[in-house]
Amino acid sequence: MLTIEEYASRDATGLAELVRSGEVQPSDVHEAGVKAVELANERLHASVEGPWKSPLDASAEGVFAGVPFVLKDLCCHAAGVPLHLGSRALSGGMVFDHDSELMARFRRAGLGAVGTTKIPEFALCPTTEPLLGGATLNPWDPAKSPGGSSGGSAALVAAGAVPIAHANDGAGSIRIPASHTGTVGLKPSRGRIPIGPNMQEAFYGNVAEFAITRTVRDAAALLDAVHGNMPGEKYGASVPARPYLEEMRTQRPPLRIAVCADSWSDRSVHPDVIRTMESTCQLLSDLGHHVETVAPKLDWEEFLAALTVTFCAGTAADVVPLGEALGVGLSPDLFEATTIACAEAGRAMTPIDLARAFSTNNTVSRTMAAFMTDWDILVTPTAITPPVALGTFNANDESITAQEWVRHVITPHPTCAVYNVTGAPAISLPLGTTGDGLPVGVQFGADIYREDLLLGLAAQLEQARPWADRRPALHVTNLWESS
Numbered sequence: 303m304l305t306i307e308e309y310a311s312r313d314a315t316g317l318a319e320l321v322r323s324g325e326v327q328p329s330d331v332h333e334a335g336v337k338a339v340e341l342a343n344e345r346l347h348a349s350v351e352g353p354w355k356s357p358l359d360a361s362a363e364g365v366f367a368g369v370p371f372v373l374k375d376l377c378c379h380a381a382g383v384p385l386h387l388g389s390r391a392l393s394g395g396m397v398f399d400h401d402s403e404l405m406a407r408f409r410r411a412g413l414g415a416v417g418t419t420k421i422p423e424f425a426l427c428p429t430t431e432p433l434l435g436g437a438t439l440n441p442w443d444p445a446k447s448p449g450g451s452s453g454g455s456a457a458l459v460a461a462g463a464v465p466i467a468h469a470n471d472g473a474g475s476i477r478i479p480a481s482h483t484g485t486v487g488l489k490p491s492r493g494r495i496p497i498g499p500n501m502q503e504a505f506y507g508n509v510a511e512f513a514i515t516r517t518v519r520d521a522a523a524l525l526d527a528v529h530g531n532m533p534g535e536k537y538g539a540s541v542p543a544r545p546y547l548e549e550m551r552t553q554r555p556p557l558r559i560a561v562c563a564d565s566w567s568d569r570s571v572h573p574d575v576i577r578t579m580e581s582t583c584q585l586l587s588d589l590g591h592h593v594e595t596v597a598p599k600l601d602w603e604e605f606l607a608a609l610t611v612t613f614c615a616g617t618a619a620d621v622v623p624l625g626e627a628l629g630v631g632l633s634p635d636l637f638e639a640t641t642i643a644c645a646e647a648g649r650a651m652t653p654i655d656l657a658r659a660f661s662t663n664n665t666v667s668r669t670m671a672a673f674m675t676d677w678d679i680l681v682t683p684t685a686i687t688p689p690v691a692l693g694t695f696n697a698n699d700e701s702i703t704a705q706e707w708v709r710h711v712i713t714p715h716p717t718c719a720v721y722n723v724t725g726a727p728a729i730s731l732p733l734g735t736t737g738d739g740l741p742v743g744v745q746f747g748a749d750i751y752r753e754d755l756l757l758g759l760a761a762q763l764e765q766a767r768p769w770a771d772r773r774p775a776l777h778v779t780n781l782w783e784s785s
Contacts, residue, residue, distance in 0.1 A: 306341075306782040309334035310462030313517040313770075314369045314524075317465060318412065321368035328368035328414070332357050335370025335464060336416055341781040342463040348438045348454040350375045350386055352417020358383075364412025365527050366466070371413035373468045374455050375421050377497065377504065378404045378511060388421040388432040388451075391628060391636040403496040403532045404511050408468070411527035419454030419467060422697060423638045424620060426613075428478050428711050429695045430454055433638055437692055440483060441774035442740050446689040449479030456483040456514050462778040465516055466524060472509040473609070473711075474684075474718025477730035479514065481684035481743025484732040484772055486515045486760070491751045492725030493537030494529050502536040505616035506660075508722040517770065518760045521729075522546040525753065537725075540751045549754035550761045556590045557678040557759060562597035566716035571686045578734025578742040579683060585733075585766060586681070598673040598680070600666060602716065608662035609719055610708040611655050617641065618648025639700040640707045647704035667724045674726075674749040679759060682717040684730040684743035690714075717745060726750040729760055732769045741772075 304326050312320070320326045339353040349372070358380055361367060379385055379402050384395025401409070408415070420438050422430050430453025431437040438453045440446040441461040448457040455467030456479030469476045471489040480487025495511040497504065512528075515521045525546045531538035542549070563579040565571050586593050622645055625631045632642045674680070695711060696702075702710070712719055721728040727748055734742035748755045773779070 304330045304334045306334060306338060307779050310338060310778050312465070314366050314465040314515070314520045315517070317369050318366050331368050332370055332414060332416070338463040338778040339372070339416060339458060341778045341785065342441070342458055342461040345444065345776050345781060346439045346441055346457045346461060347436060348419055348457040350418045350420050350435065350454070351383060354416050357414030357416050358409070360409045360414045361412050364410055365523055367412030369413055369466065370416050370464050371408065371466055371468070372455060372458055372464050373405070373415050373418045374452055374470060375418045376425050376451070377470050377509070378402050378468055380405050380415060383418065386434060388423040388425070388434055389637065390434045391624060391630065393434060402500065403498055404528060407528040411524065413466065419458060421451045421454060423641050424617065425451035425472060425475055426617060426641060426644065427451060427695050427697045428474065428715060429690070429692070431692060431695070431697070433698060439692070440689055441776035442484065443689065444776065445691060446740065447482065447692050447694065449482035449689070451475040452514060453479045456480060456485055459483070459485050459514050459516055460774055461776055462773070466520055467514050469514045470509055470511045471722065472505050473722050474715045476512060476514060477684050477718050477728060477743070477745060478715050480730040480732070482689040482741065484741030484769060484774070486518060486521055486732070487730040488512055488521045488525070488753070488756070489721060489728050490525065490529070490753060491539050491727045493531070493535065493539040494753070496532035496535055498532050498535055506612050507537060507725065508612065510722070518550060518757060518764045519547065522550045522757045542754060546753060546757055550757045552758060554758055556592055557755070558676065559586055559591050559593045559679045559681060560596045560677040561593060561681045562595065563683060564597065565686050566602045567713050569686055569713055571683060572688060574688055574734070574736040575683045575686055575742055578744060582681065582733050582744050585763065589762060589766060598669055600669060600720070604662055605666055605720070606709060606712060608659040609712060609723070610705055611651060611659035613708050614644045614648035614704050615651050615656055616648070617644040621645040622649055638698045640697045640702055643702065643704045643707060663723045666720065670720065670724045670726065671749065678748065678755055680747045682745050682747070684718065684745040685715045687714055688736045688740045688742055717747070721747055724750065727753045727756055729756045731760055731763060733763065733767055
């Protein structure tokens with residue numbers, strides 16, 4: 303028997319160790335996990351499918367054997383499990399007869415999926431408030447958003463319902479909810495995690511698959527378990543020299559760390575975010591790293607214009623064929639207003655528009671790569687504000703144009719999308735809190751394929767400023783006591 307407190311106090315590595323030692327049975331862990339997800343869902347509304355009484359089949363020999371897990375309702379899919387993509391157009395679900403490659407790797411790692419988690423419609427929003435199923439709430443403050451688009455996954459991890467949850471990231475969708483829920487959000491390098499076999503890329507290579515975790519060691523162990531090229535993939539990352547868990551524990555010389563706390567736009571950075579950035583810089587210096595305030599020279603408006611093109615063209619490529627296949631077109635009865643606006647804008651774009659956007663993206667990638675020759679890490683706010691109120695991003699506002707929508711959703715998290723365009727890895731760590739106790743994340747970015755540097759530094763920061771004992775008000779242990 304495993305109590306909710308015992309279950310929720312351990313990360314995935316800790317739970318797997320209990321199972322391997324024989325102290326608990328996998329069925330005990332699963333039972334506690336299902337109960338925890340049920341408790342969290344009653345208050346947070348984070349799930350789409352499940353929780354299931356029996357987990358999906360997974361290896362009993364994997365590194366995370368016996369550990370409960372949830373899947374984001376996008377991209378990575380399990381055979382027989384409906385995908386809804388957060389849209390009323392797919393309220394009945396889209397079912398595959400096979401696993402995606404990443405899902406197969408999750409199974410081999412031993413992760414027992416118990417359900418799927420909510421997203422905004424087609425993951426086009428940095429909050430998780432779809433018309434299909436309603437809003438997911440932030441366990442730190444139910445009046446706040448948990449972020450998006452992986453908001454359902456982040457809410458369940460933060461609330462202690464599961465220690466690891468699948469997530470993906472096209473413009474910050476792993477890192478933004480990690481920042482707003484006090485969790486760890488790693489976006490790996492382009493090509494590090496397979497996205498096939500049903501697609502070669504998503505949003506022109508901007509989307510990366512991975513997960514949200516509570517601890518750095520879980521992120522490293524999971525990356526060890528699921529990384530690597532799949533035959534036929536469009537992109538492939540270089541093979542790491544040694545396991546990421548080993549890299550995480552390796553003593554390294556001091557790093558060259560660049561810091562930029564600017565908003566990169568006409569928006570101001572919230573004082574609590576500035577305070578967190580200042581305390582993080584002091585901590586980095588105290589740990590012996592060389593820290594300077596310096597930033598790459600990027601044209602923000604030019605970058606945003608190019609991102610608007612790929613955002614809208616990518617939306618059109620996904621949504622227009624779906625509407626045609628269903629015989630409904632872009633019906634406002636089935637699609638949210640900003641989805642329609644972006645799809646219509648994307649449908650009107652020309653190959654020349656895309657070519658110009660790709661040229662800008664190339665300039666951004668070359669500029670960032672040149673900048674990183676002098677620096678090991680670039681530190682920025684993950685978001686320029688703490689968690690925002692529900693309703694801040696209204697995806698069904700018919701008055702918003704596609705261009706206005708992209709600016710609205712990207713500007714609060716300006717440096718997140720830079721790493722999607724360049725393909726370089728970035729991680730958000732919960733290193734600060736607001737005056738009223740809400741989490742504030744800090745983003746650390748490295749050169750492409752240098753997840754080893756990110757995980758090593760993240761582990762050092764986690765040890766110096768632990769966050770594992772921080773629990774939100776709507777944590778499953780509190781919910782269990784009050785039930």
